Amino acid sequence: MDTEEKKIFELLREVVDPELMVNIIDLGLVYGVTYNEPEHKIDVDLTLTSPGCPMGGLIIEDAQQLIEASYANFEVMINLVWEPMWSIENLTEAGKEALGQI
Amino acid sequence: MNQIASQNAPSPRVVIPHYVFGGLTWLAVTLLIVFNPDAFTQHFFNPELLAITHLLVLGWITMVIFGALYQLLPVIMEVKLYSEPFAISSLILLGLGAVLLAFAFWQFSFGAIMFVAATFVVVAVGLFFANVLLTARSSTKRVIERTFIITSVIWLLFTVLAGLTLAINLAHPFLKTSHIELLKLHAHAGIVGWFIQLIIGVSSKLLPMFMVSHHVNTKKLTFAYYAINIGLIIGVVSLFIQLKFGIVMSAVIVVPGIFSYLSFIYEAYKKRVKKQLDIGMKQSAVSFMVLVIPFFLIFSLLFNFKFLNNLTLPLSVAYGSAIVIGFITSLVMGQTYKTLPFIVWLKVYRGRVGKVVLPLPKDLYSEKVAIAQLWLFATGFVLLLLGISTSLTNLLISGGTVLFLSAALYNFNILKIIFHKPKKI
Numbered sequence: 001m002d003t004e005e006k007k008i009f010e011l012l013r014e015v016v017d018p019e020l021m022v023n024i025i026d027l028g029l030v031y032g033v034t035y036n037e038p039e040h041k042i043d044v045d046l047t048l049t050s051p052g053c054p055m056g057g058l059i060i061e062d063a064q065q066l067i068e069a070s071y072a073n074f075e076v077m078i079n080l081v082w083e084p085m086w087s088i089e090n091l092t093e094a095g096k097e098a099l100g101q102i
Numbered sequence: 103m104n105q106i107a108s109q110n111a112p113s114p115r116v117v118i119p120h121y122v123f124g125g126l127t128w129l130a131v132t133l134l135i136v137f138n139p140d141a142f143t144q145h146f147f148n149p150e151l152l153a154i155t156h157l158l159v160l161g162w163i164t165m166v167i168f169g170a171l172y173q174l175l176p177v178i179m180e181v182k183l184y185s186e187p188f189a190i191s192s193l194i195l196l197g198l199g200a201v202l203l204a205f206a207f208w209q210f211s212f213g214a215i216m217f218v219a220a221t222f223v224v225v226a227v228g229l230f231f232a233n234v235l236l237t238a239r240s241s242t243k244r245v246i247e248r249t250f251i252i253t254s255v256i257w258l259l260f261t262v263l264a265g266l267t268l269a270i271n272l273a274h275p276f277l278k279t280s281h282i283e284l285l286k287l288h289a290h291a292g293i294v295g296w297f298i299q300l301i302i303g304v305s306s307k308l309l310p311m312f313m314v315s316h317h318v319n320t321k322k323l324t325f326a327y328y329a330i331n332i333g334l335i336i337g338v339v340s341l342f343i344q345l346k347f348g349i350v351m352s353a354v355i356v357v358p359g360i361f362s363y364l365s366f367i368y369e370a371y372k373k374r375v376k377k378q379l380d381i382g383m384k385q386s387a388v389s390f391m392v393l394v395i396p397f398f399l400i401f402s403l404l405f406n407f408k409f410l411n412n413l414t415l416p417l418s419v420a421y422g423s424a425i426v427i428g429f430i431t432s433l434v435m436g437q438t439y440k441t442l443p444f445i446v447w448l449k450v451y452r453g454r455v456g457k458v459v460l461p462l463p464k465d466l467y468s469e470k471v472a473i474a475q476l477w478l479f480a481t482g483f484v485l486l487l488l489g490i491s492t493s494l495t496n497l498l499i500s501g502g503t504v505l506f507l508s509a510a511l512y513n514f515n516i517l518k519i520i521f522h523k524p525k526k527i
Contacts, residue, residue: 018447018462020314020376049375050311052177054111054444058451062460087316088375099314100377 004035008042011070015062018055022098024063028090031081042067043077047086056080110176112183114449116190118520120169121442123197125516127161128431129509135486135502142486143493146419147282153207158426159292160223161200164258166434167300168192168230170441171251175234178307179241179248188233195226212273220266227262231255246323250303253331257295264288279342287341289422294334294356297430302326302363305386305433309367312383312440313374322366329359350404357397364390380464381472385436388480392428395487396421413491420490427505428483435479435512443467446519458524466522467515475515478508 012030013023024030024046031045044063048056060078067076091099134154135142141150172189176182183189199222206216234255238248265288271277277284302323310318333355340348367390379387399421403414443463451460486501488494 016462018444019312021462049314052180052307052311054173054177054448058448061453088314091375099375 002035004037005033008033008035008044008067008071011066012044012063014066015059017049017059019053020049020099022095024059026092026095026098027086028092028095029059029086040074041077042071042074043079045079045081047081049086051082110180110182111445111448112172112176112186112189114445116183116186116193117169117173117445118442120165120172120193121438121516122520123193124162124166124169124434125509125513127157127165127200129506129513131158131162132482132502132506132509136499136506139489139495139498139502142419142423142490142498143416143495145415146422147285149207149210151419153204155422155426156207157200157204158431159297160196160203163297163426163430163434165193165196165200166438167297168196170437171234171300171304173441173445174304174308175237175251178245178251178304179238179243181237181241184233184236184240188229192226192229192233195222195229199223199226212269216269217273220262220269224262224266227259231259245307246320246327247303247307250299250306250323250327253327254296254299254303257291257299257334261288261292261296264291279344283341283344287338290334290341291338293422293425294330294337297425298360299330301430301433302330305437306363306366308437308440309383309386310370310374312376313370313379314376315370315373316375318366318370318373320366322362322369326359326363326366329355329362333359353400353404357400360393360397364393380439381469381476382436382439385439385472385476385479386433387436388476389429389432389436392424392432392483395424395428399424416491416493420487423490424487427486432479432483435475438512438516439464439467439472442516442519446522450522450524454524458526466519468518471511471515471518475508475511478504478511482506482508 009025009030012033013025015024016022017024017027017029020027027049029047029049031047032043033045034041034043036042044067046060046063048059053059060080064076064078068074131154134150134157138150138154141148141154144151168189172183199219202215202219203223206212206219209215235252238252241248264284267277268281268284268288271284272281306320306323310316333352336348336355337352340346340352399417403417403421406414443466446466447461447463451458482501482504484501485497485504489497489499489501
């Protein structure tokens, strides 16, 4: 992950799952970030804790608008992915603590 | 890429009126309990109790369930709701039907009003039935939750058709079986076939989702499905032909099925990622604990213990009240906090991220009010149950009054959620 991709990754900490009240990075929902400067494109691979998650649309919208606000001339794509399926192992230490796992 | 559930959500105009009508009906029912406590101290086949029960199960519980299902079917089946006009027509007919039916029972009049009311309810359920089946048909998700929901809706249709038949039979008797036994048949088809199966279908998908529980054993649900439906069919036939052994067998088969479902929920609870339960989930947990009471009562009543002979009638009323008020009402109130704030939140904030201050769905209602509502509910329910079991009118009035306060707080929070306005940055 290059410096810009790390920045985007950190930026996404501001997106919170409204049901779990934990940000999507600590939940381990973001699988990857690709920053393509020559083509002015940013791709984010993101999953949800459950395929039926009623808040999915809002999380995606939130992530998209947040990146677009910081990278005005870039085309931002949020790709919803289901492989590998999200599991408890995806949680960071901070995520586990926020959910009362630790 | 899968379609995400929020893209399939129906218009909030379809869903929200169900909660408003249901909440106000529950408030009205608590007042009817306060001013008519004697309804709970007589044989259960009395005008006031029949009116209160039908208002409760149709105007409150079924009404909120219809509204919530229009929102939840797209989540569970991952498709759009088949028809919003069907849903709105069903809402109007169910609301009118429930009020008219309660009025007809109160008057103990089995003429034109009752027939019209029962027809309204049957048509409302018919529209709902068509909407659920046509939505399910377009879904490729062949999961046990879907099977429970479809089967529960079939039992609902059977229940209301049996109710209509009962209404006709009361005015123009043509069935040999006694009204009391037919009423038991009608009630159990509704309680077990419709409410409990629907609750299993919806909650077995939603509760693990809310608690973020993965890898819960769904074989328990498959066992529950067959046990409940086989047991219920045996029970309905046995009640109709008056076969006591079949009735006992029915309970012996159904109850382990429900326990199997409870074991699934407990496993989901144990495997939950989100350790702390919010207020909606706490009230739901209370409702599951209450289920112990009707389980105990049904076997006490079926085995006809001599020392309970004088208590058979009050315990029958207590049994019904423990299921309808103690379990189902409590669960509906709890799950309101898990559904309505999300529906309104999506309506208000979709497309406005970054333009307004974004609260969490739980910020749309007062948690303190919800906690007070839960405690008042638990107190009111215990008083009501004691009042029914002892036939003490003062206890019933106290129970009804405390439940009224709980229902008033519940309505306060519903209105607070619905009239939520976003704050500009």
